[in-house]
Amino acid sequence: MKQRIVLAAAAAVALTFTACAPVTIARINQDPSRFRNRTVHVDGTVVTSVGLLRTGGYQIDDGTGKIYVLSRSGVPSSGSRVSVTGSVVSGAEVLGQALGTAIIEHSHSVK
16 A cells, blocks of 8 residues: 555656656747647747836747747846746737747746
8 A cells, every 4th residue: 555655656756847847949839739728848048038017028049949938927138048937829919919839937937
């Protein structure tokens, strides 16, 4: 019985860490429908950023591609290395300009 509990706990931990593993931007851009409305983790460098009153957006590049991130918790400055967790959306539009595939940020940290 104890072995089953330990095995189940180990499986849960492994699944949690697998779900948190970074995804490349190229993978997201190649098949956005696979990631749509799913939470992803992406690491990259901020290429451009625009913010006003703790909201805005920024574009990150991980070396495999670029993607826009929409934020309501502040915007990191250009050149910053960041880890972003958020939900992938397709057809994102800001101020009438289509962004295509983007990430709606749940959180980010500057490295």
